[in-house]
Amino acid sequence: MTYCGLRIEKKSAIRIRRSVKREKDALLAESEIVSVLRKRFGGESFSVVKGIGDDAAVIRIPGATQYWVLTTDQLHENVHFRREWTGPKQLGHKALAVNLSDVAAMGARPRFYVVALAIPRSLPRPWLIGFYEGMVRLGRKHQAILIGGDLSHSKDGLHISLAVLGESVRRNALLRCGGKPGDFLYVTGTLGKSAAGLRLLQAGAQTGKTPSERQALKAHREPEPRCQVGMWLARHGFCRAMMDLSDGLSLDLLRMCQESGTGAVVHGDRSPLFPRSRAWGCDPIELGLHGGEDYELLFAVPPRHALSLESAYPAKYPKITRIGMLTRSLHMKWIPESNMRPRPLAPCGFDHFRS
Amino acid sequence: MTYCGLRIEKKSAIRIRRSVKREKDALLAESEIVSVLRKRFGGESFSVVKGIGDDAAVIRIPGATQYWVLTTDQLHENVHFRREWTGPKQLGHKALAVNLSDVAAMGARPRFYVVALAIPRSLPRPWLIGFYEGMVRLGRKHQAILIGGDLSHSKDGLHISLAVLGESVRRNALLRCGGKPGDFLYVTGTLGKSAAGLRLLQAGAQTGKTPSERQALKAHREPEPRCQVGMWLARHGFCRAMMDLSDGLSLDLLRMCQESGTGAVVHGDRSPLFPRSRAWGCDPIELGLHGGEDYELLFAVPPRHALSLESAYPAKYPKITRIGMLTRSLHMKWIPESNMRPRPLAPCGFDHFRS
Structure with a gap:
């Protein structure tokens, strides 16, 4: 997250693209999308310390001793990973790691996470268990607790999206x-x-x-x-x-x-x-x-x-x-x-x- | 959410399937998946009032006057929706609505949300803006604020995943x-x-x-x-x-x-x-x-x-x-x-x- 974390397409990770040619009705480049979203849809409120535009959002929760941060990040098969290159435990680890990294970038402590997972019907049961094992093992290392999620069928590969809630240190978030x-x-x-x-x-x-x-x-x-x-x-x-x-x-x-x-x-x-x-x-x-x-x-x-x-x-x-x-x-x-x-x-x- | 909200595949929404035949290595049925996840990966902690297995997770936040709830829900193209049947504003509305519904089911007030979105490169710019418009309009109606997200390219249609953070009423969550x-x-x-x-x-x-x-x-x-x-x-x-x-x-x-x-x-x-x-x-x-x-x-x-x-x-x-x-x-x-x-x-x- 936060609209500044467009993942690199792995095969092209290090390609250098200098010429930008746009069709009139095509999508804006990333920075422009972020800018539009921020201007048009970024909610302002006393409870929002930092909204769209950082690694994680920072919020005030009534009575809480610290600020809290919320972030989301996603991995899609054949865009962010290939199943033949990455085992289930590794992928579970990575899916959480990229989210924890956003929390770390705010100087916050990860506390809780939820995972939305869409999987092909043919996915073997041990694969699914391995995925959660890798994820939960990393979570435990950082005292982050899996508290829920959503599971769905997918027609076209694996789609993984996590959201992590973290707690700031000394009521201070590093933007x-x-x-x-x-x-x-x-x-x-x-x-x-x-x-x-x-x-x-x-x-x-x-x-x-x-x-x-x-x-x-x-x-x-x-x-x-x-x-x-x-x-x-x-x-x-x-x-x-x-x-x-x-x-x-x-x-x-x-x-x-x-x-x-x-x-x-x-x-x-x-x-x-x-x-x-x-x-x-x-x-x-x-x-x-x-x-x-x-x-x-x-x-x-x-x-x-x-x-x-x-x-x-x-x-x-x-x-x-x-x-x-x-x-x-x-x-x-x-x-x-x-x-x-x-x-x-x-x-x-x-x-x-x-x- | 929460591992109890497997979405219905639209084309088969009302099909009645009574005969359940499983291959040995195939995936478990939904209730069994939930049960396995809950037993093996459900973290226990004083701070978790309710983890895996309800519409949303319920947590204690140090010092906070209320319990807080966190939920995630996802929509995938051609599984949960078809773009030719649903306009961008409608889809933005629905993507948030299904998540707010989970928060409502806990008797909680939605406060903040983040959205992870994977979109085809060809998606027209007005479509994207319309999607956010529909989402944010519904959010405002319920005082829920968009605070961030993640945007990615997709090779195979639209993938939408939201997480909503809500605040309980009278320190009471309805399970x-x-x-x-x-x-x-x-x-x-x-x-x-x-x-x-x-x-x-x-x-x-x-x-x-x-x-x-x-x-x-x-x-x-x-x-x-x-x-x-x-x-x-x-x-x-x-x-x-x-x-x-x-x-x-x-x-x-x-x-x-x-x-x-x-x-x-x-x-x-x-x-x-x-x-x-x-x-x-x-x-x-x-x-x-x-x-x-x-x-x-x-x-x-x-x-x-x-x-x-x-x-x-x-x-x-x-x-x-x-x-x-x-x-x-x-x-x-x-x-x-x-x-x-x-x-x-x-x-x-x-x-x-x-x-």
């Missing part, structure tokens, strides 16, 4: 819009690993032969939502804008910049790429910038807090890396190596609704 | 399981009108020629969730079990009976059927008992409260009708006319997962 020029940009974990895993699957490699291949496949099939990091950041107050990386750094960073009214510069030599993917023909920079589904956190930290953050950050959590900063200029730039000139960084995630 | 033998059974509105509308659509009638046809088409395309009635009932404490009728009275009543540990007897001559559907070849009794998607409320009232309920019930609300009672015997029975002997009432909603 995309809080960044200021000069803020340092950090990410958790590694960028481009999931896309490298997808490349392996597209090449027919179901099981990795090397530890790197296995890591990449696992990152793609069973991403780890960064719930603990998100809550830690919300609790400690070091950062002032956050989101998760679902559609590739270049596209997601643009969203943070647009919401915050800034530009950004990203340093290639400081970015936590996954260079071992070269072994199977990937370009780690392209995947790190434009590959989707990392489900890592991207957050902006005022420079005065950077040292405190880096020294207080628990070593047991996934590493964090400073990759650049927000700028007053509204452009997004990319410096491949420290002695090179900045280049424009185009948001190259795949947009479903562009022709 | 399916509260009924006792001897309780009177009531329903709101008319039974079988939506199924009669579906019959018209199946026969190629897009617009009704008579007021009755138009009523039936509207009941099918734009059902009115009974939010006000649900809240009124929760506030006044007359009834002790409630659910909505989404899959036909016979199937839904069975669910209430199973949860409450009772049987039931239903009087045909007292049931609020839609006899005018005879004009286009329908059997009002069959549609009233087994036709789905009425989205009326079914509720159980202790006999000592029946008179108070009937005299206090506001005339401006949709009429309520006493159709029978819960019984100690676990069977479901049907008395066509007052001087006739009871007949077994078989739950004849269509089960997606039976072969």
Whole structure:
């Protein structure tokens, strides 16, 4: 969610599309759809702290000690996954993980979730049980409880949609819009690993032969939502804008910049790429910038807090890396190596609704 | 929701399937799936008042003055609707209505909702806007606010999934399981009108020629969730079990009976059927008992409260009708006319997962 999380079509995850040609009556591009929905249908109310336009919505509940967040995210067969590439437990895990990642991106604690599932009549019973097993196992790890759902027949493959309700930490939700020029940009974990895993699957490699291949496949099939990091950041107050990386750094960073009214510069030599993917023909920079589904956190930290953050950050959590900063200029730039000139960084995630 | 709301496949909405033949490895029938999910994956926690197995889940939120309910429900093209039969505004209305109906069935007030939508690339822009217009218009009528969602490309038609968060009235949620033998059974509105509308659509009638046809088409395309009635009932404490009728009275009543540990007897001559559907070849009794998607409320009232309920019930609300009672015997029975002997009432909603 939230109308900023258009999933990448896996086969085209890293395709760069620059020419946008639209038919008059065709759909708007994603950002325009979001803008229209927000303007026309975004409800304003005292009880809505943040509505359409962030990873999750943030609401006030009368009497509650915290803000609460609500998010929804969906996976459709042959758009977001292939059943021959992903086992039921892995898919159950992933379906919840992509939602928990949205909750993590608000700095909130996931509490409850519901799942709407449409399945073909032929689906074997063990598959269905495995799906729930994978989902519930991940949920338990993060203290999120399955409280209900809806089950339906489908004529054309599996359709999965979840909604997760979470609780803020210290009555504080980290939005995309809080960044200021000069803020340092950090990410958790590694960028481009999931896309490298997808490349392996597209090449027919179901099981990795090397530890790197296995890591990449696992990152793609069973991403780890960064719930603990998100809550830690919300609790400690070091950062002032956050989101998760679902559609590739270049596209997601643009969203943070647009919401915050800034530009950004990203340093290639400081970015936590996954260079071992070269072994199977990937370009780690392209995947790190434009590959989707990392489900890592991207957050902006005022420079005065950077040292405190880096020294207080628990070593047991996934590493964090400073990759650049927000700028007053509204452009997004990319410096491949420290002695090179900045280049424009185009948001190259795949947009479903562009022709 | 909640794993008890398997939607009826429209073309087969009123088919009666008695012979159940299963392959060993095939899926379980619906009630068995629900039972397995509930046993294996239903999380127990102080914060969960009611988890898997009701119209919506009921949760405690720290500090909140009320219980909160969360529900999800989905509509898939050519399973739950056809685009050539339903306009975008109507579909947006219906997608929210089926979810609000679940909230109403708990006696709760809908507050916030999110929508996950997967759409074909070719979908015209006005269609999308119309869909949201229909949805938001109904939401405003019931003070429910659209706070976010997720938008994705689909390769095979429209897939819609909503989640609604609601607030209980007087810290009281009306569950399916509260009924006792001897309780009177009531329903709101008319039974079988939506199924009669579906019959018209199946026969190629897009617009009704008579007021009755138009009523039936509207009941099918734009059902009115009974939010006000649900809240009124929760506030006044007359009834002790409630659910909505989404899959036909016979199937839904069975669910209430199973949860409450009772049987039931239903009087045909007292049931609020839609006899005018005879004009286009329908059997009002069959549609009233087994036709789905009425989205009326079914509720159980202790006999000592029946008179108070009937005299206090506001005339401006949709009429309520006493159709029978819960019984100690676990069977479901049907008395066509007052001087006739009871007949077994078989739950004849269509089960997606039976072969």
